[in-house]
Amino acid sequence: MTKLSVNVNKIATLRNARGGNVPNLLKVSSDLEDFGAQGITIHPRPDERHIRYQDARDLKKVVKTEFNIEGNPISKFIDLVLEVKPEQVTLVPDSVNAITSNAGWNTVKFKDFLSEVIKTFKQAGIRTSIFVDPDTEMIKGAKAVGTDRIELYTESYAVNYALNKEKAITPFIKAANIANELGLGINAGHDLSLENIEYFAKNIPNLLEVSIGHALISEALYLGLDNVVNMYLHKLK
Numbered sequence: 001m002t003k004l005s006v007n008v009n010k011i012a013t014l015r016n017a018r019g020g021n022v023p024n025l026l027k028v029s030s031d032l033e034d035f036g037a038q039g040i041t042i043h044p045r046p047d048e049r050h051i052r053y054q055d056a057r058d059l060k061k062v063v064k065t066e067f068n069i070e071g072n073p074i075s076k077f078i079d080l081v082l083e084v085k086p087e088q089v090t091l092v093p094d095s096v097n098a099i100t101s102n103a104g105w106n107t108v109k110f111k112d113f114l115s116e117v118i119k120t121f122k123q124a125g126i127r128t129s130i131f132v133d134p135d136t137e138m139i140k141g142a143k144a145v146g147t148d149r150i151e152l153y154t155e156s157y158a159v160n161y162a163l164n165k166e167k168a169i170t171p172f173i174k175a176a177n178i179a180n181e182l183g184l185g186i187n188a189g190h191d192l193s194l195e196n197i198e199y200f201a202k203n204i205p206n207l208l209e210v211s212i213g214h215a216l217i218s219e220a221l222y223l224g225l226d227n228v229v230n231m232y233l234h235k236l237k
C-alpha cells in the first residue's frame with residue numbers, strides 16, 4: 001500500500017498571511033495524522049515564506065507518523081535536518097526565487113555533491129530521497145549517489161493527465177521499473193490530486209509514498225466550505 005504524507009506548506013502560508021497562529025500548524029498536522037495521514041511533509045524554503053525553520057523543530061515534537069523534510073541542501077538546511085532528525089529528508093534542487101519546485105536533480109552533474117550530502121544524512125540515521133524527473137540516466141545517477149529512495153517529480157504527469165493519461169504515465173512506469181531493478185525505493189509528488197492520484201498509484205509498481213499538499217488543501221477547502229457556510233448561517237438565525 002502507498003503511504004500518504006500530507007504536505008502542510010499551505011497551512012503555514014495561510015497562517016503567515018495574518019501574522020498570528022491561525023490555522024495552528026501543529027494542531028492541523030496532528031489532526032491530519034488522526035484522520036489517517038501516514039506522514040507529514042514540510043518544505044522550508046530559504047525565505048521561510050511558508051514553513052519557518054522553527055516549525056520544523058516544533059513539528060518534530062508533534063508528528064507521530066513519518067516526518068519528511070524537503071528542500072535544497074544549502075548549509076542551513078543541512079544543519080536544520082541534522083538537528084531535527086526527521087525519518088526522511090528529500091533533496092530538491094530549488095532555485096531561490098522559484099514559485100515552487102520546478103525540476104528534478106541532474107544526478108550526473110551533481111554526483112559528488114549529492115554523494116557527500118547523502119552520506120552525511122545517512123550517517124545521522126536519516127533516510128534519504130532525491131527529487132528526480134522520470135529519466136533513465138537521472139535514476140541510474142540516483143543509484144550511484146547512494147540515496148535510499150527517489151521522489152518522482154510528477155508535474156508533467158499531472159499536467160498531461162487530462163489530455164492523455166496513458167501517455168502521461170508511460171515515462172513514470174518506465175522510471176519506476178528501472179528504480180525497482182536498481183533497488184531504489186519510490187516516492188512521488190507534485191501536483192498530485194484527487195483527480196489523478198488513483199491512476200498513478202495503480203500503475204506505478206512499488207510506489208511507497210506520495211506527498212501531496214497544494215491540491216489536497218485546496219480540495220479540503222472546497223469540500224468543507226458548504227458545511228462551514230451552513231454552520232455560520234445557523235449561528236445567524
Ligand SMILES: CC(=O)[C@@H](O)[C@H](O)COP(=O)(O)O
Pocket residue numbers: 007009010042043045070092099100101131189190191213
Ligand atoms: C518538492 C515538491 O514537489 C514541491 O511540491 C513542494 O514540496 C511544494 O513546495 P511549495 O509548497 O513551496 O510549492
Ligand SMILES: NCC(=O)COP(=O)(O)O
Pocket residue numbers: 007041070151188189190191192211212213214215216
Ligand atoms: N513532494 C511533493 C509535495 O510535498 C507536495 O507537492 P504539492 O502537492 O504541493 O504539489
